[in-house]
Amino acid sequence: MINKKVFNELLAKYKEDFPKYWPNERYKWIAVKWFQEHWDINAEDFSSMIKIAMSKTSNLLASYNNYPYLVIMDIAKKFPEETRAMFINLFDESKDILERIKLFKDTSKLLYAQFETGQHYQNENAITVYLWLHYPDKYYIYKFGEVKTVAESLEFEKSFKKGAYADNILNFYQLYDLISDEISRDSEIKYLLNANITDECYRDPKLKTLTFDFGFYISRYYLQDHNKVNEWFPADYTPNITTEKWVELLKNPDVFNIQSLEIMKRLMDIGGQATCRQLSLKYGNSVNFYNRGSSVLAQRIAKYTNCPVIEKSDEDLKWWPILYLGRNVSQDSLGTFEWKIRDELFSALEQVDLESVSLYVDPSPALWKISHGTESTGISNSNKRKFLERNIVVVHGTTKAKGVSNTTQGESFMYTMKKGDYFYLCFGNEVKLLGRITSDILIENNEIGNQWYERPYEVIKESISDQPFSGVEKWWTPNHNSTCIKIDEKELFEDLILNPYFEMTLNELFQTHNIEVIYEKYTKEHFLNEVFMTEQRYDILVAVLRNKKNIILQGAPGVGKTYAANRLAYSMMGEKDETRIEFVQFHQNYSYEDFMMGYKPNEDGFELRMGIFYRFCQQALNQPDKEHFFIIDEINRGNLSKIFGELLMLIEKDYRGNKLTLAYNGLPFIVPKNVYLIGMMNTADRSLAMIDYALRRRFSFFELEPGFTTEGFKKYQEALNNDLFNDLITMIQELNDDISNDRTLGKGFCIGHSYFLGQSACSEEWVHSIIEYEIIPMISEYWFDEPNKLHRWENNLRGIFQ
Template sequence: MFDKFRLKDVLVDYKKNFVTTEWGNEKYKWEAVKCFQDNWDVNADDFADMLSRSLAKTLNLLASTNNFPRGMIEGFAKTAPEEVRAMFINLYDESKDVYDRIKAFKDQSSIMLEKYGNGAAQHYQYENAITIYLWLRYPDKYYIYKYGEIKTVADELGSDYRFKKGAYADNIRSFIKFYDEICDELKLDTELVNLLKSQLTDTCYPDPDLKTLTIDVGFYISRYYSQKGKETSAQEGEWFPSEYEPGLSVDDWVRLLSDKNVFTEGSLEIMRRMKDYGGQATCTQLSVKYGETKNFYNSGSVALARRVVEKAGCPVMERDNENSRWWTVLYVGKVAGKDEEGSYVWKLRDELSDALDKVDLSQIQLYAVSEEGEDEHHYWWLNANPKIWSFSGIAVGDVQSYTLYNENGNKRRIFQNFLDAKVGDMVIGYESNPVKQIVAIAKISAEQDGKKLDFEKVEGLTSPIDYQTLKAYPELEKMEYFVNPQGSLFKLTKGEYDFIMDIIRDENPISTEKAIDAYTKDDFLDEVYMSEGRYNSLVAVLRNKKNIILQGAPGVGKTFAAKRLAYSMMGEKDESRIEFVQFHQNYSYEDFMMGYKPVENGFELKYGIFYRFCQKAANQPDKDYFFIIDEINRGNMSKIFGELLMLIEKDYRGVKATLAYNGLPFSVPANLYIIGMMNTADRSLAMIDYALRRRFSFFNMEPAFDSDGFIQYQNSLNNETFNELIEKVKELNKEIASDKSLGKGFCIGHSYFCGHDTCSDEWLRSVVDFDILPMLSEYWFDDTAKLQRWENILHGVFQ
């Protein structure tokens, strides 16, 4: 056992870094398994060559500065291939205890070293290397054992398992049980599983059981997560340099500040902004808060320091980097936190800071001014109190009014902001407690008239941005709302607005305009073997009901048709307007709509795939969107849909209901269509929930062997065996349809025979043996005579 909440805390960080850092560094593990699986053949004539090819991509797993297990085992294989072959055959014998096999491999390696080692001191075939061999061969069962790593993982996760040096057998057995428990938890994290799937390529082992992912999570915990919060003093230590002083007094600095040849207007702007920020900041923070580029502050400070030294003749610190020796004249510094890796925090030297207090900087520009000819826009942060009104409650394009006076007739806080807001100003739409998220982008649509200010919602966010996410950025720490959150309308600098928009766009990217292929009804009829009349009925039903379920036997092309139905109704193959999910017994409302998920400091409301897709569709009300659900009847409908059972109805599209989780209004947009697929031949499934059945139309899809499209396809293959097999399958379908225990819903679909330009007996035989006969064995499990008769009939086609 271990603390599962600690693991969830780990996975928050792991997922955050998975795509940007972790995968690029660790992808080779999945590639190593794929390489081994592709090349391993224990009976190969040239065993040594085969072993070398199998281990070719293990990289540092089996080779490092002081550890050479791969080199030694390959050397042994070249010298004594049959002995090494026997070692691997025994290691991979799953009928024996795992540690007995590991020990035997290790002991035999010692014998090999004495016989063929040529004086080598080590064979390096210990538990770590041997478990790597096991994992490469059986990646669905084993993990990589490394004592120090496993012990750290156990400590970090508060595990009951104990690992002791020298207790090899107990350690190995406990390690496998421990990692199996971790693996079981990873399988429940849908987001993590989808992240892995999104990165896997053809060169990678697909890792269906997530054992390799478990190995990598353990490595991450040991190497990175265990060091969290333990940064060295060099990273978070005292200000430096402590050994250098420019030797300038407060009076010296006052005199220099009055010299316009030293402190130019740009230099004074830097100084005033540093003081206004609190006397210490990074270049990025100054840029975000006051405008100008980061280089304006960096280069400007270096140039100022050069002029100070030239004028005052003060000493300069000896440093290797030419620029870095100058800033120390003005500031002391330290490496910024890990969120600003590579940047420095500068703090005004005490004497310079005191001198700035003695001079008048009120006429110096605090905020960068727009270039001549550039539109002067303001940027705002607007709080919505969900108890009164909600950004989520208004549609894109709707206009909302905000009064300048509250219900008691008193002016709103920071009243001047309401007066300064102009038409066209952009607004960040934030919902306050308990939501505490940016949920929309808006713009001022009408200036205040003494009573109210109007703004228009221009975009709802599919992935809202949490308050804590924003609060974690040092660049935003001086934002007006963070400094004093009392009020409604807060000013943002352009830098702050741009910075927030970058965060928003990371989570809510705008689809890039690209050429999209057109797709018409004719294209649908060319690809899907359905008559034009049936297609027209299908489209009419979906247009009318908004929700449809395509039901039919296996192989009738439900999934294939669903996507092409969406294409044809859109008039183009726009994948960005289609979302595809598959229901299963563990699928929940939290996955589908929203739910609280563990994060570093507790729990955080996370939005599900359907909620985000609805927001996406609402942003483009003039375009159709399609949400496709495979195996719709495999999920617990009431558990998954919740209050959506009402909202997905045609008559309730656009009607808002309050969601239980966040207390905010939500509606399913009218331009969103839901297409479900249901396999009528799956006996294990209960009848679909009646409440959901009333909200969907059901469209039967049947085998299309007699359709014009299939007949044309069949003729193009021009193969007698194919023709005869199709005739036998049509006869089979007649018998299935007339079987009282089965019926039409169990017939064999045509799609098993589609998708090939040429026809071979090998392909047709594989369809019979691995698709059709296994289904018949389920259909007629209690009638072996009938099953045998049809097996003979179908096989007889190939005689």
């Protein structure tokens, strides 16, 4: 039995928080439906089927130090039929549940032991996930700590003890069946679930997924908030760093790097306190950028100052208090934990010049759709008229997300939209006007109130047509019942909305009506800090590109060609202006019609559409004093003569600026002198033919090599200060020597450095995943016909753990 009074109190709280809590948890219902649609026990390629069917499970099958999703794929790849038999037995409802779980666990351990790792990770938690995915109307997900907390909160008569697997599983199912029975009697929670479920979600008719989600809520959200309401902590700790010392640290780039200063500037801009989710929504970057970035920064501060550090077993809780005070804010849908900058650091930040530090990840104006709906489904006609007179757009703060987005439309309107962004306003299918947001200040609307918020705008142009929109349906088109959606398909927006309703092009919109945008500075020094290349090689690279106008970066897998190409463009521009960079990827079906222009079908037959390179060159012509960079990935995968056509002559340095009449429209066209082409190709791709000679003589070729010996990588390696990582890099360099000396391969097949970047700390799990899922599969392709050499290197790589 459970305590009904406590249960009802907790359920009432769950229902109250559900609209704000749902966006972060809906992935569970999406994962079930996806699995149901893609699981096939008889699949010929069983490991690939598993990979696809379980791909939406997110953290359910991947948590810290625990990767059952990767492990089960690993086992299935090597032992497909044995794995198939494991799942057949697990899903056999005629057998005892405990026996099925135990057999799956023991068999996976036996099979994975042959990988010589000593770890198997197929525990009761993972196995109950598989059962739930397959039978979502019967099973729940078991997690010992969570279930123990729920049982204690609801005063369940039976206890849960570590190591008592059989009793724990049986008691767990009994407890959650009781909870499920009680939940099924509550009509309000059923209504809330049905109101929020979308087509991507499993309908959950038996409420089993809702049941264990309720358990998760109790253990992770409610109890934390219930026990520590609005309490800033740790109250009894201080790093003993004065304002003067903070100023000194802020000016030291070895302590506060550019990423750290970005976090500080954004926290100051938002008022000195925020959740990581609030920062992510408003300024960009992932939640982990702020979370992990703050933890790593605090570790550098502790190392540099030798300040007091809290003694905690949890590494994250150990470090962030150096910078902030914190508190639980589970009532807030925008995150569950809030930081506040320490007073001394806050004072120091007010004294330091952060003008050159980027506030937004992407400061360029965005495009949005905003709908005030129809009389029956949205804002009343009288209020619409008032809002037009006042030049404001109004959206409800709790407007739900669309698709698989974890960001609600209300959050987008309140936190992501910024001053200078463009939007079109529609009333249902009627397109009204094109406008631009003029302020970052958000206030509650007086006419409606009740969490309706407004933003002011200036009118750029009113619609020239009163014809209802009847074109293709997208999330952001008038005929979709969305309210506030960011438009990423800019070219399609131009074709469907901007041109027919406002007689404008994107260039005209951004060129004529744009506000001044200050982009983040980017210099040669930035490039050398981020791309592992010597200064001499960088100078040669820039000189070659400026002279030739066209260059191809070629190199082994993982040398960072794409990363280097973007940062090469930034460094030559002197700023991170994404609007002057275009990126495409060639493939066998890519054509001149995609690249330059061609006829595309429409309602009336066919129309001439301009391609991506044509539009890019027109943009560059309108900004003759600005350098533009067109980046082509996998340049040798396309049929280059057909893609470039007559451009083969125009892209040459000596013909830049010369006019040539195009066959499709008979109009003159030029490739401007301020356009640089950067191609990329992987020298280890043996399936590719030699690059077209006609194109080869128009490009210079620049080899990017693994950067393990560069100063930048050495600094990165020293910062990690990890013996296992050092052993790994030494082994990779030895492997590269072997590859370089192999007559059938050569240095173009070496392993690049980018596989080993992006870490603030080195763990065995991360190293293991790189070796098993990146390096070994690659050399397996290299030496598929030399099993002895392959086996030797597999043993060498795995041997670094010994």
